[in-house]
Amino acid sequence: DALVRKRDTVSQGGKSADGRRRNVAAAFAVPDRRRPLVEGKRVLxxxxxxxxxxxxxxxxxxxxxxxxxxxxxxxxxxxxEMRTRPI
Known part of the structure; x- marks a missing residue:
C-alpha cells in the first residue's frame, strides 16, 4: 500500500500509447506517511x-x-500486438 491511485482513470482499452500515457499521468502517488517505505530503496x-x-x-x-x-x-x-480500437 505504498503506492496509491489518487484519481480515477478511464479504461486503457482502445487508446494509443500516447493516449494511455495521458490517461494515467499523475494518477499515482506515494502518500506522505508511506514515503519511508520507498525512500532510498530499490523498488520492484x-x-x-x-x-x-x-x-x-x-x-x-x-x-x-x-x-x-x-x-x-x-x-x-x-x-x-495492440489494437487501437475495440473489436
Missing amino acids: LVDDVLTTGATAEGCARALLAAGASAVDLTVVARVT
Whole structure:
C-alpha cells in the first residue's frame, strides 16, 4: 500500500500509447506517511500485463518522486500486438 491511485482513470482499452500515457499521468502517488517505505530503496514493481508500459511508467515516476533510488519492473505477460480500437 505504498503506492496509491489518487484519481480515477478511464479504461486503457482502445487508446494509443500516447493516449494511455495521458490517461494515467499523475494518477499515482506515494502518500506522505508511506514515503519511508520507498525512500532510498530499490523498488520492484509487478504488473500482470504490459501493453505500452504507460501504467508502469506512471507508477515508477511516482515512486521515484517519493525518493526511491530505482524502480525495476517485472511482468507476467507482454502484449505483442495492440489494437487501437475495440473489436
